[in-house]
Amino acid sequence: MTHLPTAADVETAAARLAPHVRRTPILRADVDGRPLVLKLEHLQRSGSFKLRGALNALLAGELPDRVVTASGGNHGLGVATAAGVLGVPAVVYVPNGVPESKARRIDATGAKLVRHGDTYAEAAAAARAEAGRYVHAYDDPGVVAGQGTVTAEIVDECPDVDAVVLAAGGGGLAAGAALAAGDRTVVTVEPTGCRAVHAALEAGTPVDVEIDSVAASALGATRIGDVPFAVLRAAGAVPLLVTDAEIVSAQERLWEEFRLRVEPAAAAPFAAWLAGRVPGELPCLVVCGANS
Template sequence: MHQLTYGDIKAATDRIAGRVRPITLSPLDPGAIRTAHRDPLDEREPEPEPCEVWLALEYMQHTGSFKARGAQNFIQAHRDAGTLPDVGVTIASGGNAGLACAWAAQQQSIPATVFVPTTAPAVKVAKLRSYGADVRLVGAEYAEALAACEDFASTTGALASHAYDHPLIAAGAGTLLEEIRTRIPGLDTVVVAVGGGGLFAGVATAAQHHGVRVVAVEPENCRALNAAVEAGRLVDVTVDSITADSLGARRASAMALHAAQQDGVHSVLVSDSEIVRTRQALWDHRKVAVEHGAAAALAALTESAHVPDRDLPTRPAAPSRGYRPGNGEKVAVVLCGANTDPSQLVHPAAD
């Protein structure tokens, strides 16, 4: 297995420069997120200082998600190496990685064949076709689409990409952290949602180099990375969450597990109900329409308001619920995708 390095992130940053949209950041209102508990009987503790929380609006990226970074890095690296076959690329994806692959292939004028589970949202399938991809619906879960994709690659010679488990894909995603740090001097923590772990592995690799804490957020019933950290090895998990279309990997990548076992990483869980509530709040207060998977990251900070205060160990022995920033902590929360049907959001009645 290729161990992702900071050098991989730097190479990807240079490779995709000017080919993707730079990150946009938006601060939350001061006091919007509760900070860690202060003991009122301990006079040595300073008065609470509001944390500083920024939303990293990566849903504004090409194709509506961070996946464009990895896809661009993957295809451009093969273009530079002269290893792009005429038959093009192929990928299995719940939607977003396929969109990014199809877009990047279109940029390079090569064919893309995308294998998608039959459960993928219609909005993503339609968008895939708009990028000129040959879309093939196979199976009810990602694993079935992946098997069909691998068979296609072996019989046609197409270059097989991956939704998350490839060093070029993860390194491309990691370029996010490089941009965020440039924009937020003194960044303490970055919060990311985790599916198979491509975004997390890339961001965590860059974050470790810079001494930035990483909070890896998963739905409680869709916890491939959290279960792997708990077991100390990769394991298969049941996928039963409203976020399944984007975070529904049954098994995390080895790169992600390796990154999660490093210092400065917190693995936390959130409930589907809090994800739904947070997604709706983003719409109500900011008119931001993101996927449930994207809302999961911010839900970690809001769910922490409903659980008892406690210290979070670096590697929790049992699943932790949410994340509570410390006093004055500078936090960036990655809103990673917006390929969703906005009609699902509740439109409150006018006053």
């Protein structure tokens, strides 16, 4: 297996990324008489946390002549944005069903957009045949360490937070959180129809899952990455599931309460919290993206 990233790698990533990414705001609030903290990562450049991991992976070594990736949308936009920042040509493979808003934004960066297959896995298989530096959406130590900078900012600004709650697809964001969270509980939240992380932690090994959810474009990994799985299992992450109806309701509530308009995946942690499933007295929910 590729070497596993560490907390020190997250610290290195934070310093490396500081000139290029936004330190996104944190909002303390009370909803239904209960306190919570929201990390507004949907305000990140490119509209999601994905820029952090993509930039860190590219900056960790010698810049390639060309970067290639596959994505359900957000990671592709993050890689395309990172490549633009660094002056590197990019090719992004996406499934045929990618939301048009995400495809349009990837295309607008100047990256070459290629539609292929019906799932992320099919797009990824085709992308790997392209020449260039392939940046995996989540199964890459540099990507995981870069995503960990989200939680590093939370811990720095809100040390009293006792749980970090994140939407989980392939596990990169959650694994990064596990590296940076210290002794805080890391909670992964997935739709019942996209449960790659939950199924792997339950089975004790990565397994293939079927995908069917309103949040599938962001959380539609059919299998957790080996690197995220090893990190999350060692950290004792708590996996939770929410229904699509709960996600949509949470999206609406985020708008009503805070005027936050986010994509379905970003509402998943709030859905779990509203349902009373999230442990901790003061959890921080990561609002991960706004690319509907």
